[in-house]
Amino acid sequence: xxxxxxxxxxxxxxxxxxxxxxxxxxxxxxxxxxxxxxxxxxxxxxxxxxxxxxxxxxxxxxxxxxxxxxxxxxxxxxxxxxxxxxxxxxxxxxxxxxxxxxxxxxxxxxxxxxxxxxxxxxxxxxxxxxxxxxxxxxxxxxxxxxxxxxxxxxxxxxxxxxxxxxxxxxxxxxxxxxxxxxxxxxxxxxxxxxxxxxxxxxxxxxxxxxxxxxxxxxxxxxxxxxxxxxxxxxxxx
Amino acid sequence: xxxxxxxxxxxxxxxxxxxxxxxxxxxxxxxxxxxxxxxxxxxxxxxxxxxxxxxxxxxxxxxxxxxxxxxxxxxxxxxxxxxxxxxxxxxxxxxxxxxxxxxxxxxxxxxxxxxxxxxxxxxxxxxxxxxxxxxxxxxxxxxxxxxxxxxxxxxxxxxxxxxxxxxxxxxxxxxxxxxxxxxxxxxxxxxxxxxxxxxxxxxxxxxxxxxxxxxxxxxxxxxxxxxxxxxxxxxxxxxxxxxxxxxxxxxxxxxxxxxxxxxxxxxxxxxxxxxxxxxxxxxxxxxxxxxxxxxxxxxxxxxxxxxxxxxxxxxxxxxxxxxxxxxxxxxxxxxxxxxxxxxxxxxxxxxxxxxxxxxxxxxxxxxxxxxxxxxxxxxxxxxxxxxxxxxxxxxxxxxxxxxxxxxxx
Ligand SMILES: [Cu+2]
Numbered sequence: 001x002x003x004x005x006x007x008x009x010x011x012x013x014x015x016x017x018x019x020x021x022x023x024x025x026x027x028x029x030x031x032x033x034x035x036x037x038x039x040x041x042x043x044x045x046x047x048x049x050x051x052x053x054x055x056x057x058x059x060x061x062x063x064x065x066x067x068x069x070x071x072x073x074x075x076x077x078x079x080x081x082x083x084x085x086x087x088x089x090x091x092x093x094x095x096x097x098x099x100x101x102x103x104x105x106x107x108x109x110x111x112x113x114x115x116x117x118x119x120x121x122x123x124x125x126x127x128x129x130x131x132x133x134x135x136x137x138x139x140x141x142x143x144x145x146x147x148x149x150x151x152x153x154x155x156x157x158x159x160x161x162x163x164x165x166x167x168x169x170x171x172x173x174x175x176x177x178x179x180x181x182x183x184x185x186x187x188x189x190x191x192x193x194x195x196x197x198x199x200x201x202x203x204x205x206x207x208x209x210x211x212x213x214x215x216x217x218x219x220x221x222x223x224x225x226x227x228x229x230x231x232x233x234x235x236x237x
Numbered sequence: 238x239x240x241x242x243x244x245x246x247x248x249x250x251x252x253x254x255x256x257x258x259x260x261x262x263x264x265x266x267x268x269x270x271x272x273x274x275x276x277x278x279x280x281x282x283x284x285x286x287x288x289x290x291x292x293x294x295x296x297x298x299x300x301x302x303x304x305x306x307x308x309x310x311x312x313x314x315x316x317x318x319x320x321x322x323x324x325x326x327x328x329x330x331x332x333x334x335x336x337x338x339x340x341x342x343x344x345x346x347x348x349x350x351x352x353x354x355x356x357x358x359x360x361x362x363x364x365x366x367x368x369x370x371x372x373x374x375x376x377x378x379x380x381x382x383x384x385x386x387x388x389x390x391x392x393x394x395x396x397x398x399x400x401x402x403x404x405x406x407x408x409x410x411x412x413x414x415x416x417x418x419x420x421x422x423x424x425x426x427x428x429x430x431x432x433x434x435x436x437x438x439x440x441x442x443x444x445x446x447x448x449x450x451x452x453x454x455x456x457x458x459x460x461x462x463x464x465x466x467x468x469x470x471x472x473x474x475x476x477x478x479x480x481x482x483x484x485x486x487x488x489x490x491x492x493x494x495x496x497x498x499x500x501x502x503x504x505x506x507x508x509x510x511x512x513x514x515x516x517x518x519x520x521x522x523x524x525x526x527x528x529x530x531x532x533x534x535x536x537x538x539x540x541x542x543x544x545x546x547x548x549x550x551x552x553x554x555x556x557x558x559x560x561x562x563x564x565x566x567x568x569x570x571x572x573x574x575x576x577x578x579x580x581x582x583x584x585x586x587x588x589x590x591x592x593x594x595x596x597x598x599x600x601x602x603x604x605x606x607x608x609x610x611x612x613x614x615x616x617x618x619x620x621x622x623x624x625x626x627x628x629x630x631x632x633x634x635x636x637x638x639x640x641x642x643x644x645x646x
Contacts, residue, residue: 039514049297060514123297126278130520138411140278142285164518166276167298172518210511234511 022196024224025078029190029206031071033233035063043170049123050100050168061105062210063233070190071208071231073106078182078194079203079215085179087113087153094118095163095173097125097143102163102173106209111157111179117150119143125165133158136177140166160209174209197225206231241380247323251434254316258397258427259600261313264306265404265423266596269479270589272517273299274416280405283307287357310401317397317426320433321390326381333373340366386436393429400426413480420476424469424603431604432611444615448559453617455550461565461613464543465606471536472599478529479592484519486526490583493531501527537576544572547609561613568605574598 038059045051045058064072087110096103098120109115117127127150128140135156143150154161157179165171176183184192197220204227205215211231218227268274276299277283283291283300288307296304322329340362348359381387400422407415435441478486493499494509501524510521544565551565578595585591 036512036514039516041516043516047298060516062514124284124295124300126276128275128278140275140408140411142278144284162518166273166303167300169272169299169517210514212507212511234508236512 022198023220023222025194025197025204025218025220025227026224027076027192027227027229029071029074029076029186029192029208029229029231030069031063031065031208031211031233032069032230033235035065035210035233036236038062041170044100044168047100047168050121053099053121058099058101064188066188066190070186070188071211072186072188072190073104074186074190074192074206074208074211074229074231075106075108075176076184076186076192076194076229077108077176077178077205077207078180078197078218079205081180081182081200081202082198083180083182085111085113086181087111087179090181092116092151095175096120097127097165097171100125100165100168100171102165102171105173106185107173108176108178108183108185109154110181111155111177112153115152115175117143117152117163119145119147119149121145124167125171126167127152128164128166130162130164131158132161136161159207176207210234241326241382245439247382248434248437248439250316250323251320251430251437254313254320255427255430255434257309257313257316258423258430259597259604261306261309262423262427262600263593263597264302264309265420266593267589268299268302268306269416269420270587270592270596271299271302272482272519273302275408275411276300276303277307277408280307280408287361289361290357307404310404314397314401317393317430320430321394323377324382324387324390327376327378328381330373330376330378333369333376337366337368337370337373340369342366382437386433389429389433389436393426393433396422396426396429413482416480417473417476420480421473424472424600427600427604428607431608435608435611441615444612448616450616450618451555453554453613453619455554457547457550457554457561458610458613458617458619460543460547460550461606461610464540464547464568465603465610467536467540467543468599468603468606471533471540472603474529474533474536475596475599478526478533479596481523481526481529482520483522483526484513484515484517485583485587486522486530488513488583488586490534490580493527493534498531499527533579537579541572541576544569561609561616564605564609564612568602568609571598571602571605575602
């Protein structure tokens with residue numbers, strides 16, 4: 001069954017099929033309510049090497065919100081979509097280490113898609129993956145300053161798989177691994193676009209690391225579809 | 238051959254080893270408090286280097302703590318090895334000699350067989366072999382310590398060696414659980430080394446002469462033992478909490494999430510995690526961790542009560558000037574300090590220095606409890622044996638219970 005569906009997505013074949021019947025899902029995610037204030041990262045300031053790489057105070061980036069509540073870093077996924085992962089043939093995704101921070105800190109990749117970790121810093125890092133789903137391997141790789149890129153890939157879907165650097169204990173990134181190409185991460189304007197979705201009825205889910213998950217039903221026909229999400233800022237305890 | 242190795246210098250050396258081990262526990266605690274245990278991905282090498290040759294310019298961020306921990310650990314390993322060999326006195330000479338030869342040969346073979354970039358492994362082996370061989374010629378030529386003391390030395394060596402391997406495995410096998418065992422075994426190593434320091438002391442030898450045996454009417458020996466065991470259990474609990482790498486499972490004290498008993502249902506735990514803005518890469522909080530911290534708090538109260546009771550009973554039974562009374566008072570002070578430090582660990586949002594001091598004072602509390610318990614078994618007589626031997630032979634019953642430390646005299 002799986003090989004059959006893989007065969008279906010041989011690019012040349014699929015390109016023709018999809019243009020005819022596929023549609024894009026677009027939308028905006030907004031945050032309702034006031035998020036808790038971000039914390040200033042004093043650890044980075046006090047580090048003799050990393051502190052010098054920043055002129056401004058470094059803050060956590062849990063809620064990157066626009067003036068109207070547009071929310072960045074929300075992962076939008078489709079449930080029940082057919083086809084499976086095209087990760088093996090998809091172009092690699094880059095995760096940079098810059099200013100002793102991961103850039104970006106939230107990202108999504110497909111299963112078996114190559115994730116290339118770069119080191120743009122004048123200092124070494126260790127790239128330590130801490131998956132919680134069986135089959136995704138925990139690894140800890142040294143990456144010296146000026147050292148070659150390090151690649152990772154994960155065979156199984158996992159929500160928010162953590163990458164961390166233990167040399168700089170504030171450095172972490174969350175990589176969501178999805179077994180389909182139909183997903184998106186919202187940009188600064190809170191916008192997302194899932195391209196070339198085959199027609200059908202799906203559950204579309206929006207997940208933010210702190211604001212939680214909301215989902216709704218969506219039907220995709222020949223035309224492009226639009227759907228917006230509103231996430232709630234957590235109530236202070 | 239007439240003199241025993243059991244002299245003042247041996248005692249001083251045992252004290253030094255125990256002190257170095259306490260410092261090492263502090264360093265290890267700092268590594269975990271900072272969350273930098275995995276900052277050196279490889280072991281026993283460091284970023285591919287022989288750990289003793291890792292350039293200082295690369296001791297950045299968390300590597301500084303982790304690498305220092307490894308270096309000091311090697312030092313403690315060496316001290317413990319010397320201590321164990323010292324206890325064997327002249328008996329160590331053949332071991333040093335033939336062990337040295339074996340290492341030399343192994344080093345040469347490794348130098349020939351291993352690829353060029355691994356030559357330092359061979360060189361290290363040759364160096365160890367040469368030092369060992371050289372040492373065998375001027376190693377103390379005196380009579381070994383008592384058999385029990387020698388075995389305790391061997392036990393210390395095995396425990397410390399195992400501890401080193403566990404530390405390495407924790408790094409290369411990615412297992413947080415090994416970290417818990419590593420933390421617990423560290424306490425055991427410290428206890429064994431402190432016991433060695435105690436047994437080699439003049440004070441310990443003179444104890445029976447200074448203090449005539451007293452009948453343990455209030456069950457003080459069991460009380461002290463229970464208090465000490467409670468502390469050990471508490472240390473294991475603490476290690477389990479720390480090695481979740483989840484930061485503070487409960488951020489407030491004395492209440493827990495503003496309640497006497499915090500809700501631990503799934504929705505509440507999700508809310509706790511959502512409200513947390515962690516600067517460091519902490520694991521998410523789980524209900525298990527919240528429960529663990531609540532048990533740790535309850536245990537703290539239990540231990541405080543137990544140790545207070547111990548201090549009071551000791552004073553009543555033995556008088557304020559008895560060494561056991563003084564030491565148990567110091568024990569109580571340590572436990573009180575520990576409670577305050579525990580509270581400050583939370584109020585400081587688990588600041589690394591506060592949390593690490595909490596670990597060190599915890600280790601000191603355990604060691605104090607152990608010394609108290611061991612000493613109480615030496616100076617106190619169980620009621621049963623005292624009543625059985627209410628005749629002139631009473632002292633002989635006591636003699637047999639004396640640890641062998643004194644028999645070397
Ligand atoms: Cu780093």
